[in-house]
Amino acid sequence: MKRIIESYRRRLATEEGWTLKRGTELRVALCYPNTYEVGMANLGFQAMYELFNRIPAVACERVFLPEDAEMREYEKARTPLLSLESQTPVRDFDVLAFSISFETDYLNMARVLRMSGVPLWSENRTAHDPLVVMGGAASTLNPEPIADFTDVIAVGEGEILAPKLVDLIFEHRDSKEELLLALARVGRGFYVPSFYDVTYTHDGRVEAYTPNVSGVPLKVGRAVAAENPKEGSLRRAIRRGDLDVANSLRETDVFAPSTVIWAPEAEMGERFLVEISRGCSQGCRFCWAGFNYWPPRVVPARDVLAKAAEWRGKTDKIGLVSTAVCDHPEISEILQGLRAMDYRISVSSLRLDQIEDELLDALVESRDQQIAVAPETGSDRLRKVINKNL
Ligand code: SF4
Structure with a gap:
């Protein structure tokens, strides 16, 4: 564990611009399901880091899939996955927000959850586990392969969705069920897979989404940032x-x-x-x-x-x-x-x-x-x- 912490601190020493906030009300682990070298080249990932950390009550830290040498250290030390900034176990955060740009990273998303000690299937998570949110181009485009691992899928653009997610978390801190319902009932931007039964055609295509609770939309629209000039x-x-x-x-x-x-x-x-x-x-x-x-x-x-x-x-x-x-x-x-x-x-x-x-x-x-x-x-x-x- 000491070696992992040292290697994370060495990496931080090479960077400029990262943020470490302590004592905030909400802690978000922003996970990129690939290595540091790949994740840090992703503008969407960097944008989400900025958007979450702009909110005074939120501390957002980065999490990456360890590289081979780090992975060996993790296995040797039997340590759960740590965040980069404060080297905190990922499972201790309130929210795990994945930024997924490529479907090939879906498997890595599952590896990150497993290494973090967070139950892989959303139905096995309790109110004590972090809320697992997926966002990014791939999960917006094709959410079903990861639906069973996910509490919420963000559909649309982070500028709109990050503050909305945080507001609703603060409004419904005491009940995960109520939080999920509130997110689903926004009607645009949040797809909560557990509130829908999905049927497939004989050749494997999605046939229909049928809500299994009342008040959630038949179809979840995407949230679009409207400030930029057209x-x-x-x-x-x-x-x-x-x-x-x-x-x-x-x-x-x-x-x-x-x-x-x-x-x-x-x-x-x-x-x-x-x-x-x-x-x-x-x-x-x-x-x-x-x-x-x-x-x-x-x-x-x-x-x-x-x-x-x-x-x-x-x-x-x-x-x-x-x-x-x-x-x-x-x-x-x-x-x-x-x-x-x-x-x-x-x-x-x-x-x-x-x-x-x-x-x-x-x-x-x-x-x-x-x-x-x-x-x-x-x-x-x-x-x-x-x-x-x-
Ligand atoms: S719609 Fe625009 S971005 Fe897409 S392929 Fe055509 S020119 Fe390229």
Whole structure:
């Protein structure tokens, strides 16, 4: 156990920006079901850390699946899984909030629960066990494989769901059953699997969800953050030259997910990542991101550049995160601002028909070796069928 604690403290010493709050009313263990190197490169995970810790009554600490050497130490010491910040047993937290981006991590989620000593099946948990919440892209997209291990599945965006979850936990501290009912009855954003009977067709597809308690919705809607300006509204205002409207959209107070912990030992740990937009207006028929994050929203250039300026003292590498970077109505302003700060820029993905010289110049100047484009198929006919019109 001593070795595990020492290795966690060594890791913390390499980082900047982490938080350790003591004496708060609610403790949340934010679990990434993969190793530290992978988890710390995940912007959604970092965003949830920031969102929970912004709430004064909440202390949020990180938990990762141990790497091989750490795993051997855990097995040797027969120690339950510990949080990174305070090295507290995970099972002592009030809430275990998983951030799951990939279905392949579902198995790791079960390993984290087992290593923590928290009952694997939700029906075996008592009021003394932590509340197990799953969130993230994978669990929103396909919750059923993990439904039996889960008390609550968060459906939608963390900016809305984290404060709502915390409020309801405080309102229903004395009864887990009442808390689950209250969450399910919100109607949007919280799916409580134990309140539904699920039937399947003969080929294994979900046929129907039937509530087994009253007052819960037949269908759980996703919760969407509404503060960010809509991409289309800002583009139209800029195109029309309507500065009043454009400026009022830009002035909205938005939450922009970005790196909050400087973690040089993680994948892409020396790069400052910032989300510049969410969702996509192109409407490709197969694309989950386009539908799930509808309507497409942006982080105004002003906010992206302000964050970039704060981080410039630590790094000269920045990654712009978006489903379609060039769709941002202020992409030119963002690139010019970042180049003026002497940033080396990389981008998450580009549409083939939107690659402008200005962006290529910025990438060449940054000595970025790669771009990702997705033509999907070599056939124009098939591209029309899937509505990917390049
Ligand atoms: S352009 Fe890309 S992100 Fe947008 S809908 Fe099509 S596949 Fe999805």
